[in-house]
Amino acid sequence: MKITVSRATLYPGSLALLLAGTLLVPATGAHASAPPDAPPAPAPAPAPASDPALVAPGVPASSGDSDEVPPLDAQSLTNGIDRTFYDLPDPIPATPGTLIRHRPIDAKLITENISVPAQAELVMYSSTSSSGAPTVVTGTVFTPWTAYSGAGERPLVSLAPGTQGLGPDCAPSRQFVRGTEYEAFQVTALLLAGYSVVVTDYEGMGTALDATYLARVSQGNAVLDAARAAPQTGLPSISATSPVMLYGYSQGGGASASAAELAASYAPELPIIGGYAGGVPADLRAVAGYVQDKPAGTMLLFALTSIGDLAGISADNYLNAAGREARAWAANNCVSPTSSRYGATPLRSLTTTGESVTELIERVPEYSRVIDEQAIGRGTPGFPMLIGQSPTDDIIPAAQSADLVRQWCSRGASVTSVQAPAVGHGVAAATLVPDALWFLHRLVKNKPAASTCG
Numbered sequence: 473m474k475i476t477v478s479r480a481t482l483y484p485g486s487l488a489l490l491l492a493g494t495l496l497v498p499a500t501g502a503h504a505s506a507p508p509d510a511p512p513a514p515a516p517a518p519a520p521a522s523d524p525a526l527v528a529p530g531v532p533a534s535s536g537d538s539d540e541v542p543p544l545d546a547q548s549l550t551n552g553i554d555r556t557f558y559d560l561p562d563p564i565p566a567t568p569g570t571l572i573r574h575r576p577i578d579a580k581l582i583t584e585n586i587s588v589p590a591q592a593e594l595v596m597y598s599s600t601s602s603s604g605a606p607t608v609v610t611g612t613v614f615t616p617w618t619a620y621s622g623a624g625e626r627p628l629v630s631l632a633p634g635t636q637g638l639g640p641d642c643a644p645s646r647q648f649v650r651g652t653e654y655e656a657f658q659v660t661a662l663l664l665a666g667y668s669v670v671v672t673d674y675e676g677m678g679t680a681l682d683a684t685y686l687a688r689v690s691q692g693n694a695v696l697d698a699a700r701a702a703p704q705t706g707l708p709s710i711s712a713t714s715p716v717m718l719y720g721y722s723q724g725g726g727a728s729a730s731a732a733e734l735a736a737s738y739a740p741e742l743p744i745i746g747g748y749a750g751g752v753p754a755d756l757r758a759v760a761g762y763v764q765d766k767p768a769g770t771m772l773l774f775a776l777t778s779i780g781d782l783a784g785i786s787a788d789n790y791l792n793a794a795g796r797e798a799r800a801w802a803a804n805n806c807v808s809p810t811s812s813r814y815g816a817t818p819l820r821s822l823t824t825t826g827e828s829v830t831e832l833i834e835r836v837p838e839y840s841r842v843i844d845e846q847a848i849g850r851g852t853p854g855f856p857m858l859i860g861q862s863p864t865d866d867i868i869p870a871a872q873s874a875d876l877v878r879q880w881c882s883r884g885a886s887v888t889s890v891q892a893p894a895v896g897h898g899v900a901a902a903t904l905v906p907d908a909l910w911f912l913h914r915l916v917k918n919k920p921a922a923s924t925c926g
Contacts, residue, residue, distance in 0.1 A: 552578075552649040553641070557594060557610075558678045564606045565598040568693065569700025569739070572596040572608060579612065580651030581660055588656060590614040590663050591708070594645050597701035600738075601675060602689045602782060609694045610678050612645045614659060615668040615707045626709040627745075627916055628668045630699040631659065632720030632727035634901070636677065637806030638685065638774050643678030644671050655724075658905065662719070665909055668710050670702040674727070676778075683803070685778035686723065686756060688846040692730030695720070696739040717912050718747025721860075721901045722868065725752040726848060729859075729876070733851025746915040747853075748908040750860035751897060754848040755872040761830045762869040767815035768897075771867075772829050773802035774810075779846075783838035790832055795822030849879035856920040857885065858911040862892035862900035881925030888921045 554575065561572050579592040593613045601607040620626035633655045636642040647653035648671075655671060662669050672694045676683040684690040695718065703712045720728030729749040735742060753759045756775075763769050776787035776799055788796045798817065802810045820826050833839045857880070861873040880887045890907045892900040914921055 553646050554594075555640075557596065558640070558643075558680075560608060560679060560681070561596070564608055566606050568598055568600050568606070569697040570598040571701045571704035572598060574613075574705050577612070577645075577649055579614065579648040579656070581656045582651055582654075584651040586651070588614060588648070588660055588663070590616050590669075592648070593705050593707060595670075595698075595701055595705060597697055599675060599690075599697040600693045602684070602687050607675050607681060607690075608679060609672055609675050609697065610643065610645050611670060611672040611694075611698050611701075612648050613668070613670045613702045613705050613707060613710070614663060615710055616663050616666065620666055620709055622666060622916060625711060625714045626666065626668055627715040627717055627912075628670065628699060628702055628710055629662050629717045629719050629912070630695050630702075630731070631655065631662070631669055631671045632691065632695045632718070632724035632731070633671055633674075634720075634722035634724045635685070635771055635774070635807055637810060638677075638683045638777060638802060639804045639806055640678055642806040643673040645673050646678055657902075658719070658721075661905060661909060662912075665913065667717070667912075668702070668707070668714070670698045672698040672727075682781040683774070683778040684782075685774045686726065686753065686846060687778060687782055688726070688730045688848060689734070691723075691727035692732075692734040693738060695727050695731040696735060696742060699742055699744075700739065713743060715916065716742050716744045717915060718744065718749070718857075719908065719912070720748070721750040721904070722897065723753065725749040725860075725868075726754065728752075729754065729848050729857070730851075732853035732855070732857055733848065736854045744855050746856040746858075746912070746920060748858040748860065748911055750904045750908065751862070751865060751868045751900060752848065752859065752873055752876055753868055754876040756843050756846050757830065757833065758869050758872040759867075760833065760843075761828075763867055764819055764829045766866065767811060768867045769819055769829075770802065770811045770814045770817075771807070772819060773799055773814065776829075777803045779839060779842050782845075783842040785836070785838045790824055790836065791822055792824050795824075798822055849876045852883040853880065853885045853887075855886070856888065856911075856915065856923070858888045858890060858908060858921070860890045860892060860900070860904040860907060862895050862897065862903075864894040865897045865900060867897040877925075881923075885925070886920070886923040887925050889924045 574593045574595045577592050577594050579588040581588050596610045599607050599609045633644045644653050659669050674694050675690045699716045703710050718728040729752050780787040859877050861870050863870050877889050892903045
């Protein structure tokens, strides 16, 4: 039976998937969601990156031990996670988007008993840091088991995840293995729409590199380089000419929007046809002031570490003993435990002077400069973008999202704005998914939604 894609089918279908979606993905075995004639995904197995199948075309293999995927052992493989995979290569490839190593995984949908309906591979690829230096990023590539039924090549969605935390095990690629990654619902919705998906971990997530939470350039580059690296895995129906679309909400909305601004100069060869950015933290000053006295202000503990790293200063210089303890905790944990532990703690009580985070930003020139450098809205996307926002978002102020739209429109970008119902940040993420899927569907059909600029 063929189901016609329309708003009428997307809204109930995608909301049902997001809000009660595990029921839609049967799990009678490790790969129960594969069609009967599909070959099972191979189990993770050690393989040298110097194998031609594991090295990007044109990249010479090194004979160094660090260039090989080490064998699994009890210490490196915990809860299905191969921790040695995240070891940094030496040297780091100078060409961004180079696939360094990859390995099949059995990705899970929220619970360890339900597999995401796709072939999945863990990847490590090269990218470019905020300073312009070569760096590495890990991520996960998914492609549906079923053949693509649309016209042309199967599209590839580069998905930028929302806030995860800074601990190594918070990386989405690690959480997909355990069945704890909330972006698995969005990934599954995109897979069921027929698209392949690549999800970046961002620079520093999972590896020993510094955290880059909310770092505009690094995050945008990571999203674009993920789309460059995905075709090199050899997974079916992902090629260098596959139409590419961007997708992200919250932190991911910022990364998707940043990638849209950077694409023309950083990755002009990528065949990007458009994208979605929801709940975009375009103005970090505004976001910090809006959220610092709320339980969600614990996310600023992550930002103090990552923005401090970008500024070349230590946040601990401005925090008291309790503040240093809280920052260190956040630097090694994910969102939920950090929120549970410090959600009721006033951030003012953690600074040496009793000042707020925004007051600290204004007082310290290095922080102020770096915050300004993360502003999104100064570039111009060269393809259609959908911006989604709730008017009553309790984390991302709607006014700064509207300002982003005005800035893009003023420079001639094609921007479609959609407003979520008057709900909070988390619920808006789910309610905006049908609009995002419909927007992407029209892009694929070469019938992009009309710009709402003006």
